[in-house]
Amino acid sequence: MSASLPPFPKPQEPTDEPVLLELSAGADEPCLRADAARNRARLLEAATRLVAEHGAAGVTMEAVAAAASVGKGTVFRRFGDRTGLLMALLDHSAQQLQAALLSGPPPLGPGAPPAERLGAFGRAVLRQSVDHLELQLAAQPEPTRRHSFPPQRFLSGHVTLLVRQAVPDADAPLLAQALMGYLDPALVHYLTKDCGMPLERLESGWNDLVERLIRTELP
Template sequence: MSAALPPFPKSQENAGEPELLQLGSSAEDEPCLRADAARNRARLLCAAAQLVAEHGAAAVTMEAVAAAANVGKGTVFRRFGDRTGLLMALLDHSERTFQAAFLSGPPPLGPGAPPTERLRAFGVAMLRRSTDELDLQLAAEADADRRFAAPARRVLHGHLVLLLRQAVPDADGELLAHTLMGYLNPVLVHHLTRQCGLPLERLEAGWIDLVDRVTGERRDR
């Protein structure tokens, strides 16, 4: 007989709506950041964004950003840690905006709509966001040790857990949320849209069908 899986932490079992978190820190989050350090950070992010716009996310290396911003490479490493940290900082504004939309924005993505409607809206919004910034999201994908522990991913997963507990209270919301997040993974979106040529509309329809099958509800077509 196989051993039973350990329970999820009690602190997560009765959690409410997750609090707003970001991918990385920003200058306004660090009131003690020296003025020159804040300027360096802004210059580095501006240089990185320009590299993405002109050459794609693959061109964003620590060395290239340092050269474009006219600072030493060590400055880039001290500020962002590594390339993934730099790319995640670039995604920070988008992440903040998206989190605000599903945590406190208008329904059906935000509060006020039934949980199944919010699940449908969440996935559609995630898919559209991923296709809009796919190269950057792929480049910022963390390694296996950090991928599921990243603060932003924990917020997205926690939000799905909350909605699933409301829509299907008898299900294992923690594990089911991971399954649903797999459908929205940027790597899969890249494969389906760019390698397989599927239109975004088909992915959106597939998400809605998946939610409806999981919750047992069917939206009027």
């Protein structure tokens, strides 16, 4: 399963500016009609509920059609096949997170101190990972592209900005990468599935990590 996002120019330096995700739907279908867009959103919401209830294995074209009360043909026309549906689902959730980071309410969005925003960021990414773990693992690019992959660069760019605000004298891109490593879906998989750790422990570990790295105490 390969990712659906377009290739991105190689950075010379870890980006300080968040890389805006290009929306697959928008890029492919600039003139998506309003009712088609509503239909697509409804299908993705149904698929999101199915993932939350049954994991990625529960997301079939048939199940999504039934959950959204539409015909199966509609789902096939919209997404092509199950891989297309799953990639659209990952894009959808990445875009929701991006919108929340850029313009949502604080502390995830702008307006809170950087330490609090970092805390909220990690908790949001961990929750999203736990919900979409199988999809994220399946969509993970090969090792040489894992960190230059645009969605990853958007998130690490966001963390770099917050780290720089919190500790202006640090090597922000490197501390940001250390933070991002803790949120790697493969690690979340290992800790929750192989080691049986609850999400709450990973969240506490994230808060502790942020507090130590930026030498502060979170509220």
